Amino acid sequence: MADNYLKLVNTGFTKDLAKTLGLPRPTILRRYEPGKPLVPGPVVVLGAGSAAHDLTETLLGWGLDVRRHAGGPEKLGALILALDAVEAPGDLSAVALEAGAALRSLLPGGRVVSISRPATVNDAPARSAARMGVTGLLRSLGREMRGGATANGILLAEGIGAAAPSAAAALHFLLSGRSAYVDGQFINVESERGVLPADWDQPLAGKVAVVTGAARGIGAAIARTLHRDGATIVAVDVPQAGESLAAVANGIGGTALQLDITRDDAAAVIMEHALGRHGQLDIVIHNAGITRDKLLANMDAARWDSVIAVNIQSQLRMNEAFLAADLQGLRIVSLASTSGIAGNRGQTNYATSKAGVMGMVASTASAMVERDGGINAVAPGFIETEMTAKIPVATRAVGRMLLPSLMQGGQPLDVAEAIGFLASDAAGGINGQTLRVCGQSLVGA
C-alpha cells in the first residue's frame, strides 16, 4: 500500500538523485490535520464581480490574511479567481494573466479556486463561451501546477451568490487539506440550502452515519474520517468481513452491523439498527462495491450480475426504502469511479455499475431535496488500497504516477474527505453531482 517511490523521491540522498536524473517527483500532498491553518499562506482574491466581494468577506470571517492583488516577495497560500461576472472571453484575460504572474509565489500545497457560473443554453454565445472557457482555463492550470498545488472551481447556479452556505463550504473544502487529491474539478452550487458548521473541525457533530463496506480500504477510511469529524458510525459489511469490521468499529466507538447489502431487506435492517440503537439516521455512504474484471468477450453471467447487483442494484433498492421511510434531512453519498467516466479495459461490468451510480444520484436528487436531504457521488481515481496493490507493478506505476496531474495515487483518506464534505449539512446546496477525487487523472482506474 505504501508508495515507496513517493518516499524515495522526497527524502534523503535519493531525493537528490531523482532530481539529478530528472525523474518525476510527486510531492507529499498537504492533507488536513485538525487545528492546522486552512491554507499555508495569504489568500489573494482576483477579479471584480460581486463574488470577489462576498468571498473576501467569507475569507476574512475565517481569520485569513486576504489580499486583493498579488505581487511582492511574499509566498501565497491560495489564489481565488472571481470570474462570476464574465460576459465574453475577453473578460477572462486580466484575471488569468494576473493569476499566472502570481503562480510562482504559490506555496507547496497551495490552491487556485475559481468562482464562476455554469454555461447554459440560455446564455448568449459570448457569455456561454466565457463561462465554458473557465473550465478549460482551470483544468489546464491544474496540469501546470507543481508541489501538490491544485486548481478547482465552484460553479454558482444563476441567482445564487458566493455567500451561499454551500459556496462557502465548497471554498473551505477546496482550500483545505481535505481536498488534497481533488484537482481540476468543479463543484456546482445549485441552491441556498446548507448550514455551515459551528466548528469546522467537527462538521458532522451529532450525526449518525452508516458506511457500507466499512471493514477495509476506502470504507474503513470513510468510517474513521466521518468519526473524526464528529459522527457516530454504523459500520456495515458482509458477515464474512466481520472480524475486521469489528476492529474498525471498536477503533472509533461505533457499532458493527454484519449485513449483506444485496438482501431485499437491507435498508430495513440498517434503519432498524441506526434508529433503534442510535436514535437517528442522518448519513448513508454507499461504499460497498466489488470488481470482477474480465474482458467483455470473456465475461460470464456470474461476474457481470454480481457486480451490477452489489454496486448499483443494492443502492437503488436501499434508496427507494430510505425515501419510502421519509427520513428527513438524510444525506447520501455514493461511490462512483473514474472507470464509470472514462471507461476501463476489463471493467465493462464495473464501469456500467459506476456510471449507473452517477445516473442514480442525478435522478434521486430532487426526491432527496423534498425531504430536506441530498445525494451525491464521489468518483475515486487511482487510490492506493489492498485492491490496487494487486495490480501489476508497472501498470500500477503508470496508474498512480504518470497520468494524474499530482503524479501519484490517492489515499483512501482523500476519498473519505470528499465524502465527509458532501455528507455534511454545509453541502446542502450541492445535489445530484459526482465529484472526482482522482488527482486530475486522464483515465479511470
Place this chain on the structure above:
Amino acid sequence: MADPASPAQSTTTGTTGPRPAVVIGGNRIPFARSNGKYSTASNQEMLTAALDGLVARFGLQGQRIGAVAAGAVLKHSKDFNLVRESVLGTALSPTTPAYDVQMACATGMEAIGSLANKIRLGQIESGIGGGVDTTSDAPIAVSEGLRAVLLELTRARTLQQRLSALSKFRPKDLSPAAPGTGEPRTGLSMGDHQAVTTAAWGITRQAQDELALASHKNMAAAYDRHFFDDLITPFRGVSRDTNLRPDSTLEKLGTLKPAFGKNLGDQATMTAGNSTPLTDGAATVLIGSEDYARAHDLPMLANFVDFEAGAADFVNGGDGLLMAPAYAVPRLLARNGLTLQDFDFYEIHEAFAGTVLSTLAAWEDEDFCRNNLGLEAPLGSIDRSRLNVNGSSLAAGHPFAATGGRIVATLAKMLHEKGSGRGLISVCAAGGQGVVAILEAR
C-alpha cells in the same frame, strides 16, 4: 432494589421480587473442529475475539461492564486469570472486573446464570457471560514423576539434597501428561459412559442419526436465512462452524462405525456422526437490567428467568454420567410453576444424540419419574418440532465452556423473533453435572 418491571413481562413466569435480567444479545466466533483452523489460537485470543465482536455489535467500547464471567474447561495454569486478561485485551474499559468460572461443559451456563442473579439482585447493571475452549492448544503438563523431582529440587538447600532429588529422575518421567476426557472416578471416557446410558434407554442408531441430521439441516437453514449474522463474528478467516455438514444424509451417517461403547456389541450405536467432535471456539452473551438496556438503547431479546444446577450419582448410584439435567429440570419447573410442555423452544445440548434422546426418554418414563425424580406422573414428552430448531452442538461442535453462551444467545434471539413464549435450556457436563435454565421472550 426491585424494579416495578412492566407487568406484561414479569407475571407469566417466576416469582415477583427480583427485577428481570435481560438477554441483550450475544456474539461468538465460529466453532472449528480441533486441530483445524484454530489450532494455534489460544483460549485468550479466542475469548478476546468473541468479546471484541460483542463490543463492536453493541457499541460497548470504553464501557465499564458490571462483571465479565467466563471460563475454560481445558486451561493452562498460566491462564489463571484468563477472563480478566482477555478483557484487558478488548475495547472494554480496563476497569471492568472479570473472573473465571469452571463447571465443565456447564461453565458458560453457570457464568451467565450467576451474572443474571447479580443483575436481578441489583448488584450489577450489566454483565457478559460465556466461555471458551480449545482442545488444539491444550495444556500439556510434565509427568507426575518429573514434577515431584522438580519440586523437590526447588526445596533442596544443599548439594547432597539436590543430587538426591535428581537421582529420583527416571527417563520415563519425560513423557508428558496430556489432558484426558476420561472421568477420574471411573476411567471411562464420556462417550463410553453415554454409550451405556444410550443402550440402557434403548435409543436406536436410527433415532440418533436422525437427530444428528436434523441438527445439521436446521443449522444450515439458519445460516441461509442470515439468522447468525448478528450472533457470530468471523475469526481467522472462518465465518461458519467448520463442523457443519449441510449436505449430510442419513445414508452417510449410517455408514459410520461405532466410536464409543464398542464392548456393547450390537448395542454400540454411537458414532462420530451422532457425537460431537472436539472443537475450538468461544461464545459470549451480554445481559443487563432493563434500565441498562434502555439507557444504552440496546435490544431486550429475552428475560433470563431462572436456572438450576443438578448432579447425578453416576459413580455408585447407577445414574448415567450425563443425566443430571433430567434431575434438574423438574425442580426448575416446580419452582416456576411450569410443566415440561409449557415451552415454545427446547435447547437440549447435543453432547451426543444419545444424551438428548436418553433425557427425553427419562422424562417420558413413569418409573424413572416416580423412582428417580419423585414425581407422581412422568413429565411427559415434548413437541419434537420445538427441539433445537436452529441446530445444536452436533452441527456447531462443542467447545466445552463456549456451548452455554452459544445456546443462550441463540435461544434469546429465537424467542424475540417469535415475540412470545419461553424456552428451556439443558446442558449436561462432566462429573455427572448439568445446568438447566428458562428464558422468556420479550
